[in-house]
Amino acid sequence: MADQIELIPGNSLITATPEEGRALAVKMSRLIIKVTQPDADVRTKLRNVYAEDPMMLIAIGQTVATEFATIAAANNYWQKS
Amino acid sequence: MADQIELIPGNSLITATPEEGRALAVKMSRLIIKVTQPDADVRTKLRNVYAEDPMMLIAIGQTVATEFATIAAANNYWQKS
Amino acid sequence: MADQIELIPGNSLITATPEEGRALAVKMSRLIIKVTQPDADVRTKLRNVYAEDPMMLIAIGQTVATEFATIAAANNYWQKS
Amino acid sequence: MADQIELIPGNSLITATPEEGRALAVKMSRLIIKVTQPDADVRTKLRNVYAEDPMMLIAIGQTVATEFATIAAANNYWQKS
Amino acid sequence: MADQIELIPGNSLITATPEEGRALAVKMSRLIIKVTQPDADVRTKLRNVYAEDPMMLIAIGQTVATEFATIAAANNYWQKS
Amino acid sequence: MADQIELIPGNSLITATPEEGRALAVKMSRLIIKVTQPDADVRTKLRNVYAEDPMMLIAIGQTVATEFATIAAANNYWQKS
Incomplete structure (x- = not known):
């Protein structure tokens, strides 16, 4: 497994807004798929599978929910202190 | 994957009541399905599948529970400080 | 998906006892199934499936555990302050 | 679904020791199976299935981990304050 | 289900180091399998299944992560206060 | 199951940056697969399976999310105090 892939863009969890935090959660979850399967062609093939599979789409949502x-x-x- | 979809309506997690917070959790979980599968026709087809599949309905509930x-x-x- | 279903009975997470809190968790998890599949006949049909499927019963328990x-x-x- | 089943024995989460807390977590997870499937004969039949199914046994462990x-x-x- | 099995070795969650805490998490997750399926022969048979099944191995990891x-x-x- | 495998490299959860913390989460999740299935040849065989299976890749992401x-x-x- 290629471990030189950047796992957290910008190496920080701090974002200006919830929306940016949500996008970071989506990005971080995808980067774990990437670090586990570094082959882009394979990932494209897999994307065509999970993007049409309800259970896989739901499971992706569970991962993003935990990351978020x-x-x-x-x-x-993001509370104004 | 279309990343210009708004992931958190109103760009805030703060809601007036638990009920609104719960609706936000449901909405946020659906938006991750949308950002992962932007094609509305495909999502409609998938909805007809998961809406009649007990395990998928339960899995959706798990996602909403984590978001909530x-x-x-x-x-x-929502405690009165 | 019908979004006018009440998702949190009483619009509050505060309960007098753990038992009431547990019942609220069970109720809230069911309401997500309902808001995702508003058709009562379909839900009855699905209930007959998941109520006899060990994995689905276990998955329901996981949802309730997270809600609780x-x-x-x-x-x-519920600690006496 | 029979909702008069006691969901939290003793109506409290407070236990004297971690071991008792763990046993409570196991008990609470089983009671959700019971409240979802009140028929004892069905549950016995299901027990014979999940007790020999690795994935179901693992899933039970996930539920207990969240309850615990x-x-x-x-x-x-259980820290001595 | 045999409930006289010790669920938390040493009846404490406190360990000297993270490594010991991790080992405790692994042990605690196995003990739930044991308390749910007390028959050692059955567990040995099941072990030969899950130890060669990627999804089951991953699911075990999810349980340990929650326990940990x-x-x-x-x-x-384990922060030096 | 070989329990002498080091479960937490460096026996600490403290890392200098989020990126290192993320890499530790990935490493810790893999070490649970290793301690559950110590045979390297079997793990290599399993890797060829899960690295091409969308659901398994997603499930690995869920484990890493919880560890992280x-x-x-x-x-x-990693907040500057």
Whole structure:
């Protein structure tokens, strides 16, 4: 497994807004697929499978939800202190 | 994957009530399906599948439960301070 | 998907006891199935499936466990302050 | 679904020790199976299935782990204050 | 299900190091399999199945991750106060 | 199951950056696969399966997300205090 892939863009969990935090969660979850399967052609083939499979789409949502929980806590839920 | 889809309506996790927080959790979970599968026709086809599949319906509930946990914490559980 | 279904009975996570909190968790998890599949006849048909399927029953338990974690935190674990 | 089943024995998350807290987590997870499938004969039949199915046994462990996380937090991890 | 099995070795979540905490998480997750399926011969048969099944191995990892989260929090992440 | 495998490299959850924390989460999740299936040849065979299976790749992402949540909390989200 190629471990030189950047796993957290910008090497920080801190984002300006919840929307950016959500996009980071989506990105981070995809980067784990990438680091586990570095072959881009294989990933494209797999994308065509999971993008049409309800259970896989739901499971992706579960991963993003867990990643986002961490990012939201890291940003203290973007509350104006 | 289309990344210009708005992932968090209103770009905030703060809601007036738990009910609104719950609706936001449902909405946020659906938006991840959308950003992963931007084709509306495909999503309609998939909806007809998961809406009649007990395991998929349960899995959707698990995603919403995790999203809601984050939103509830962000709103300090809507406690009157 | 019918979004006018009440997702949190009483619009509050606060309950008098853990037992009530647990019942709320069960109720909230069912309401997500309902809002995703509003057709009562379909849900009855699905109930006959998942109620006899060990994996689906276990998955329901996982959802309730996550919902309950949120409700318990909201109630500060019902500790006498 | 029979909702008069007691979901939390003793109506409290507080236990004297981690071991008791763990047993409570196991009990609480089983009670959700019971409240979802009140028929004891069906549950016995299902038990013979999941007790010999690795994936179902693992999934039960995931549920107990989530329940235990809540109970452990409720007991402040049984730390001598 | 045999409930006299010790579920938490040493009846404590407190460990000297993260490594010990991780081993405890692995042990605790196995003990739930044991308490759900007390028959050692059956468990040996099941082990030969899940040890060669990628999805089951991954699912075991998910359980350990959740158990470890609880143990790490109980030990305040082993931070020198 | 070989239990002498090191489960947490460096026996600490503390890392200098989020990126290192993320890599630790990936490593820790792999080490649980290793401790459950110590045979390297079997793991290589399994890797060829899960690296081409969308659902398994997604499930690996879920494990890493949970491990990372713990590591991020342990590092107080790498916030400059």
